[in-house]
Amino acid sequence: MSKPTFTDLKAFQAVAEHRSFRRAADLMGVSRSSLSHTMRTLEQRLGTRLLHRTTRSVSLTESGEQLLLRLSPLLSDLEAILEDASSAEGKITGRLRINGSEGAVRLLLQTVVPRFLALHDDVELDLVAEGRLVDIVEQGFDAGVRLREAVPQDMIAIPVGTELRFLAVASPDYLRGRVAPKTPDDLAFHQCIKQRLPSGKLYRWEFQQHGQDMAVDVPGALTLDSSQLMVEASVDGLGIAYVPESYALAYLKDGRLVTVLEEWCPRIPGLCLYYPNNRRVPPSLRAFIDLLRELRT
Template identity: 40%
Template sequence: MRASELSELAAFAAVARHKSFRMAGEERGVTASAISHAILNLENRIGVRLLNRTTRSVSLTEAGDLLQSYLDPAFGEITSALDALNRFRDTPFGRVRINVPNSVAPFVIGHVIGPLLAKNPNLQLEVSATDRLVDIVKEGFDAGIRFGERVSEGMIAVRIKPQLRLVVVGSPAYFERRSVPITPHDLKRHFCIQNMFPSGARYAWDFKKGGQSVSFQPTGPLSLDDHELMVEAALSGVALAYVWENRVQKHIADGELVQVLDDWCQPEEPLYLYYPSRRHLSAGFRALIDAMKGPV
């Protein structure tokens, strides 16, 4: 088989996974038009239509579905064979793609990237940071990160560091005008930022002390879906923010923000790296897992 024919098959396999020429192009590092051209060449060469195309969607024909069922395990075997060569190299070779929540990415991956790539210079690490819910299989990621061990069926979860917690902060200027809250119930008398998911859904400020749990849902005029903006709003003195403690530690140390209700703010659920149980664990991916787990 010629290299061009193998490239066309790889392009088709990417489109079959993503049901999108654009996303397949991003995975392959080429344009969507290049992917489309490769698929057309493949269909013309074999004389069979593999994809149904409309202006809004891409789907597999019966022939395309059959071809995909053969290509997925075949390309999996090729990947495994290439990864087996890592034992003849000083360091792992290959690409690893992970999805990380944008709000925690700096704390989870920021301290890992430098040492990981320094030890593994042949590794290509692609990190997509977004707080939207992502289907890592459908979108071609090797792994994702989320809170809690609850993941979809067929996934493996590995606990990683650090363990983060959300805290309540406000500026000194804000507290010159308002009293410091002693319990979460006092927040009803304060301006509090509403925390949003990218979908627009709001999530509550959750607190726990001893055996008592309190869930507070802000109703203030400001709603944000980005922790960076929440911190900036708190620094400006406009409202209280419920943000990651790691993100505001320096502001607290410098006296720019005041942390309140500390004894009510409990650690979050642990973070987990998750990936499909059927996934081949390449040497590069194992190196990433080891780096994110950190020292025992």
């Protein structure tokens, strides 16, 4: 019987750490059936069961726990050696996985990504856009991009882009015949386009003026879960929306939207790329960070 390969051991590590064939298969870019076959072959080669499998869960046997404990640092060291060897020759290789909101990924695509791919064409850049905030370590990502206030405190954060601003906007047609709100409390007399967060909760609109913070549960008959759709609904006269400035900018310039409560909408710290502070930074992520910093200067 042949000995396990490096790929076999990496596959076991992915399944063992994520306790999921689906998640490990997605991370490795293979099918679940292929990954399951690899695990069965590995167990046959080692002559021991490594995983307990049910239709709903995966857990480690005692042998699996011992193998993972001893294997993980060895694989980490080997990957570091191979990455250092490649980067020493001026070539950065591998796969760089970054998770972020749709707006964050859009910003990366408009700024750093084109140049990064031109400089490092041997790197496979995997950008995943989703609304919910995930544990990037648990989900197998090298880094995440979120608003600074959402970055976990135990992460290293690198600013991306500039400060952001949320604006309350409405169409002239909606405001015609109505008194525009002068304070956040006045929103109680308006139709507002509410936002449902990925967690399922409704977003409380947050305002600030002269050091005074306000969070408002706004009224409204329409709830959406997309900033772009909220802007389009506001353009159609369905109510006041509260969205990142970048989504509304084009409509503000051509007059299809106007701002309300603008003095209550200060700029806030923008997006940050973040990654664990207790892990070795792979060369691909280091190169991405260096390019981010270069573009900010």
